[in-house]
Amino acid sequence: MASSASPAQGSQTPSEKGLYERWRRTFSSMTGAGLTPEEQEAEVEGRNHRTCEQWKAQMMEYSPAVTFMLKHLELSGCPVKPSNIECGRCDWTRSGGFMPEGKIVLCQGRIFNKSHMEHTLTHELVHMYDQCKFKVDWLNLRHHACSEIRANSLGGDCKWAREIQRGFLSISKQHQECVRRRAVLSVKGNPACPDEAAAERAVNEVWESCFSDTRPFDEIY
Template identity: 55%
Template sequence: MTQDSPKNVVSEAPRTDEDKDLDKFDKWTKSLRYMTGLGLSEEEKQKIKAETDSELEKRQKSQCEAWRDSLMKNSPAVTFMLKNLQKVGCPLTKETLICMPCDATRSGGFSPDHGILLCQNRFFSKSHQEDTMVHEMIHMYDHCRFEVDWSNCRHHACSEVRAASLSGDCRWSREIRRGFYQFTKQHQACVKRRAILSVKQNPACQGEGVAEQAVASVFESCFKDTRPFEEIY
């Protein structure tokens, strides 16, 4: 058996209670600096922000995908739309219901080429995500069933009227949350307002009053068209 020479032997003094208290204090001050940003360099602040944003994005994506999968199995409205999309030749799978972060202007979107976008950072509840999924699925249904030309403002307006009306997007509780409420024709007023806001985002419908005119010209007929539902959901 060999023995270490004295020069290889490291001797440590026993840690005192004071040393342990200093360690705790150091950890506490570091945590405080991370929370407040005080005493941190700009580089350290950016690093912490990037790490925090990355973790938040992961949690949001995980939540969005879990809700998506659950709603595709258990939501009456979502499963109904899945069956009707299948009937018109546009089957929808979870691979084409994509959870991603978005800006503050939307909670979802539909692209004929890429499927449905679910804005993982914009949902305040599972029911909100459910309404958004149904809304975008109605756009997909319209695209497949009626061959919508999305560069045509009237075509786009009709689909927006139907989606806002049939998805639950304009139910009373949602309008109260937004700060809009009235005692007569509240649903119709919400549908018009939401449809106009959406059509205005279409690059082909940017002119002054174009979105408003497009929605007004199709509102009566498109509001009455509840396909594939028998009535307003």
């Protein structure tokens, strides 16, 4: 009796079958064909994680702003290893975060290109620098506001092109307005902050001294 397998399948060597299986998995991950919703989600997260790790390594090696911050953190006694910067899942509202115990999280799937990652990572490294140098009390709204002002100003978050992408356009003092708006938004999310008015008040109280403090940069990046 003739075999029910197709000639191509029946004549495959073990290495050819392995190659075909890898191709099938790659095709499925690209198209979602043949995968359950859970498998599709896992494939997407896997790709996001690999991309995030690849870009992170490139930033730590080649980005002028990131390597500058890493150098000054080391000079300040707080060296940063790749393991201190993690790629992980976050909610849709953020692209990164800093944890006072010395960890930075880059939100895989929420970082859209290398420039976005550079700004995000530099922002979080400014927080890490402030923690290292000034022992920030993150539940103190004035402390939090100061670090947010500095991170938003120095990290590249408020560059003109980024603001245009967000739908904000200001003819004068665009940078300052962006820094203030984003600092208030961050402080508002502090569990010790009762309302937006308190966040605005904290930002206003420290604005002059913290906006003018560009350490470790000589000027706004």
